[in-house]
Amino acid sequence: MARSKRFDRLARRNINKETFVEPWPEAGLIVADSPYDPAPSLTMRECRVQEMDGRLCEDFDALDRFIVAHALDLAVAPEAMALPAQEYARMLADINVPRATIARLVAGCTPAKLCEIMRHMTVLEMMTGLAKMRIRRRPANQAHVTNWREHPALLAADAAEAALRGFAEVETTVRVARSAPLCALAILVGTQTGRAGVLTQCSVEESLGLRLAMKGLTSYAETLSVYGTEMTFTDGDDTPWSKAFLASAYASRGVKIRFTSGTGSEALMGRAEQKSMLYLEARCLLLVKGAGSQGVQNGSISCIALPEALPGGVRAVLAENLLAAMLGLEVAAGNDALASHSSIRKTAKLMLQFIPGADFIFSGYSAVPKRDNLFGGGNFDAEDFDDYNVLQRDMQIDGGLRPVREDEALAARKKAARAIQAVYAELGLPAISDTEVEAATVAHSSDDMPARDILPDLAAADDFLDGETDFVAVIRALQARDFAGIADNILEMGRQRIAGDYLQPSAIFDADFRVRSAINDANDYTGPGSGYRVAGQRWSDMQAIPQAQSPAGFVEPHLGGTISRLVELGAAAKGSQKEVVLALGPAFGRAMGFTIGGLAHEAVLQALLTGIASEGGLARIVRVYHSSDCAAIGYVGARLSGSGIGIGLQSRGTAVIHQRDLAPLNNLELFPQSPSLSLATYEQIGRNAARYALGRPAQPVAVKIDNGARLRLIVKTALLHRRETDEVRPDTPPQELRYDWEPSL
Amino acid sequence: MSQYPLREHAANTLRAHSNRPLHEISAEAVGAGEVSGADLRIHADTLRQQADIARASGFPQLAANLLRAAELSDVPNDELLRIYDMLRPERASYAELTRLADYLEATYGACENAAFIREAADVYRERNLLRR
Numbered sequence: 001m002a003r004s005k006r007f008d009r010l011a012r013r014n015i016n017k018e019t020f021v022e023p024w025p026e027a028g029l030i031v032a033d034s035p036y037d038p039a040p041s042l043t044m045r046e047c048r049v050q051e052m053d054g055r056l057c058e059d060f061d062a063l064d065r066f067i068v069a070h071a072l073d074l075a076v077a078p079e080a081m082a083l084p085a086q087e088y089a090r091m092l093a094d095i096n097v098p099r100a101t102i103a104r105l106v107a108g109c110t111p112a113k114l115c116e117i118m119r120h121m122t123v124l125e126m127m128t129g130l131a132k133m134r135i136r137r138r139p140a141n142q143a144h145v146t147n148w149r150e151h152p153a154l155l156a157a158d159a160a161e162a163a164l165r166g167f168a169e170v171e172t173t174v175r176v177a178r179s180a181p182l183c184a185l186a187i188l189v190g191t192q193t194g195r196a197g198v199l200t201q202c203s204v205e206e207s208l209g210l211r212l213a214m215k216g217l218t219s220y221a222e223t224l225s226v227y228g229t230e231m232t233f234t235d236g237d238d239t240p241w242s243k244a245f246l247a248s249a250y251a252s253r254g255v256k257i258r259f260t261s262g263t264g265s266e267a268l269m270g271r272a273e274q275k276s277m278l279y280l281e282a283r284c285l286l287l288v289k290g291a292g293s294q295g296v297q298n299g300s301i302s303c304i305a306l307p308e309a310l311p312g313g314v315r316a317v318l319a320e321n322l323l324a325a326m327l328g329l330e331v332a333a334g335n336d337a338l339a340s341h342s343s344i345r346k347t348a349k350l351m352l353q354f355i356p357g358a359d360f361i362f363s364g365y366s367a368v369p370k371r372d373n374l375f376g377g378g379n380f381d382a383e384d385f386d387d388y389n390v391l392q393r394d395m396q397i398d399g400g401l402r403p404v405r406e407d408e409a410l411a412a413r414k415k416a417a418r419a420i421q422a423v424y425a426e427l428g429l430p431a432i433s434d435t436e437v438e439a440a441t442v443a444h445s446s447d448d449m450p451a452r453d454i455l456p457d458l459a460a461a462d463d464f465l466d467g468e469t470d471f472v473a474v475i476r477a478l479q480a481r482d483f484a485g486i487a488d489n490i491l492e493m494g495r496q497r498i499a500g501d502y503l504q505p506s507a508i509f510d511a512d513f514r515v516r517s518a519i520n521d522a523n524d525y526t527g528p529g530s531g532y533r534v535a536g537q538r539w540s541d542m543q544a545i546p547q548a549q550s551p552a553g554f555v556e557p558h559l560g561g562t563i564s565r566l567v568e569l570g571a572a573a574k575g576s577q578k579e580v581v582l583a584l585g586p587a588f589g590r591a592m593g594f595t596i597g598g599l600a601h602e603a604v605l606q607a608l609l610t611g612i613a614s615e616g617g618l619a620r621i622v623r624v625y626h627s628s629d630c631a632a633i634g635y636v637g638a639r640l641s642g643s644g645i646g647i648g649l650q651s652r653g654t655a656v657i658h659q660r661d662l663a664p665l666n667n668l669e670l671f672p673q674s675p676s677l678s679l680a681t682y683e684q685i686g687r688n689a690a691r692y693a694l695g696r697p698a699q700p701v702a703v704k705i706d707n708g709a710r711l712r713l714i715v716k717t718a719l720l721h722r723r724e725t726d727e728v729r730p731d732t733p734p735q736e737l738r739y740d741w742e743p744s745l
Numbered sequence: 746m747s748q749y750p751l752r753e754h755a756a757n758t759l760r761a762h763s764n765r766p767l768h769e770i771s772a773e774a775v776g777a778g779e780v781s782g783a784d785l786r787i788h789a790d791t792l793r794q795q796a797d798i799a800r801a802s803g804f805p806q807l808a809a810n811l812l813r814a815a816e817l818s819d820v821p822n823d824e825l826l827r828i829y830d831m832l833r834p835e836r837a838s839y840a841e842l843t844r845l846a847d848y849l850e851a852t853y854g855a856c857e858n859a860a861f862i863r864e865a866a867d868v869y870r871e872r873n874l875l876r877r
Contacts, residue, residue: 471782
């Protein structure tokens with residue numbers, strides 16, 4: 001078979017680095033609706049469950065037992081199970097049905113029932129549902145901050161920048177488990193430097209995570225993983241009871257917790273029991289709810305590439321986000337692990353959470369470059385910050401971030417690096433040098449940092465974990481070294497821990513330490529005019545990307561440069577010679593002096609005159625005052641010309657060769673790509689016009705095609721045209737001009 | 746919820762796990778070395794208040810979790826870690842789990858946790874999750 005050059009090109013596209021696989025239900029490789037998924041059912045006798053989703057109670061596994069005992073609202077279950085799934089789907093998509101109405105009934109739905117509801121919904125309907133069912137009104141975002149060197153100054157600086165950029169939570173993890181206490185410390189100090197009230201966590205093994213929280217080094221934990229089959233759950237060395245106990249243990253110390261689940265983990269661990277990913281996730285979500293977790297991170301998380309390998313995978317991931325929200329759980333919606341090689345695909349997938357909004361649109365936006373991300377993540381990373389801010393600005397959608405200026409970022413990074421340096425010095429940890437502080441301030445990644453001996457850091461981390469030193473000592477260290485503001489922020493994190501307000505569903509803090517949760521900022525979306533709206537200061541902040549320029553700045557470089565030798569003689573009359581009439585726009589060589597490509601108007605004028613003369617043609621010059629339109633200007637020239645040939649020239653440089661017998665908007669040759677026109681091109685335009693005037697054949701002028709010109713220059717084009725239009729005088733007839741200059745041929 | 750957030754509406758009544766009133770936990774007190782980690786821990790009563798708020802707002806499972814948390818407030822860190830480990834698969838016998846439940850109930854008045862652990866013990870026995 002011949003090789004198609006197009007197919008060859010397609011084969012090399014990033015999308016074709018992905019793995020795509022056909023469904024195989026027996027291996028759990030099916031995102032939803034496995035033929036082995038049970039039909040929804042619930043049989044009760046005297047308020048006790050006899051059977052659920054086709055399984056009798058004597059056959060229940062540990063997960064079924066937990067769901068029945070702790071997750072299902074048995075009082076509402078008979079009503080909930082009797083309502084057809086399609087009715088739920090319609091209520092979810094119907095803006096007139098408030099979230100509470102749906103939430104009350106969903107509390108009585110079995111896992112299979114939840115899946116049956118999703119079966120009726122398109123992605124668009126699910127997005128409407130998520131916008132409504134999300135429990136906190138205002139969406140937010142979470143960052144991942146790590147680096148492969150585990151450098152404390154870089155961690156603190158990156159955490160500070162992440163906080164400054166608007167992330168409400170910052171999560172770190174470690175390459176070497178022993179470094180966890182000091183990494184957690186760096187993130188704590190860094191975030192509280194960048195913005196007060198950012199919650200932090202360090203993702204490590206469960207009991208180590210709890211110890212860090214007890215020391216006050218972290219304020220939340222989200223690595224409490226659950227799985228949808230009993231075998232996977234116990235392979236993960238936990239049971240629903242151990243996980244629920246852990247949740248209570250964290251809460252007893254005033255620490256926010258969020259469970260982790262997500263499609264694909266059971267199939268990845270080889271124990272999917274022939275069930276679809278979504279069905280197993282529905283079971284997980286009921287376990288999460290039953291355990292009393294305020295929320296969940298799902299959206300496939302680290303398994304994302306698995307559902308994305310299968311048909312309907314991205315839809316199923318949205319479905320699992322929606323199911324969690326329906327169950328009243330805070331949702332950190334995934335988008336963290338590397339999901340695609342294709343930027344088109346990864347961005348399209350993001351839109352399913354970005355547009356409706358989630359409690360956390362990412363359960364870890366990599367606020368560091370991908371190669372520094374120790375979660376194996378970074379579907380979006382620090383190099384995408386500007387893209388992300390533009391997406392927010394484009395759609396007027398709050399993605400939880402804000403644009404920051406370079407000077408703000410540098411100041412926050414430097415302060416955080418100096419603060420962690422001070423804490424290390426006060427607590428007797430291995431010194432952080434000024435050189436390391438300076439490097440961390442300006443660094444993009446670990447590659448920009450000097451090497452650091454990790455062994456003393458690890459030894460110090462061991463002592464720190466085993467010793468009595470906790471975050472009170474950190475506060476005192478900051479106070480002693482004149483970082484009172486950061487010390488106050490960390491102390492307030494401690495006071496908030498006493499109040500426990502952030503244990504409530506979907507709680508975050510604003511910069512004034514006011515808690516926002518599903519209790520006091522409950523989502524009240526019921527269609528247009530309701531719910532969270534991007535407006536006021538927030539919208540102003542989102543618009544103010546540093547790249548945005550003042551409109552006046554586009555025009556200024558093109559002003560000035562009046563051509564003094566160009567003199568107006570009076571109203572122009574129709575000529576009678578075989579001439580070319582060069583018709584200039586109203587601002588040309590007067591109010592404006594340079595084309596969009598930066599050519600001086602006088603040089604352009606001379607090039608055209610040289611071209612005309614070099615073919616032996618005669619030239620007249622007129623100025624058109626009543627229009628700034630290129631075709632109209634050229635047409636005036638053609639009608640005043642004895643030969644019927646005119647050249648129209650706008651101040652921005654756009655040119656046309658016109659002929660008086662043509663319709664006004666027609667032409668002989670048009671040169672719309674003014675930024676690409678050189679003086680040589682203008683000279684060639686003059687030559688061709690002269691040849692038309694003299695009745696000789698002319699080869700159309702070759703111009704460079706630059707498809708990016710309009711994209712780059714459309715704002716400038718519009719503003720230059722508007723400036724020329726300012727010079728239009730509707731009642732002034734075309735004026736004859738004299739230009740005291742002769743081309744040298 | 747009129748009381749929520751407690752930090753705003755009930756700051757005068759909030760106390761730390763050490764019984765120290767919130768308003769005494771100032772930057773000056775920390776600087777003077779008068780604040781310990783226990784002064785920055787949540788009190789069981791506050792957890793119960795948050796449980797009431799969660800239940801009244803339609804989050805009964807979270808409320809139950811916060812009540813269990815309140816009962817664990819006085820349980821030392823190491824003991825919490827040990828109990829968690831016992832609840833993991835195949836770590837404990839049925840008798841060990843029921844003894845643990847009895848101990849928590851007797852020592853800390855942790856009735857909810859005790860019932861929860863007894864329930865776990867029953868399920869573990871049925872599902873082969875006890876130590877072999």
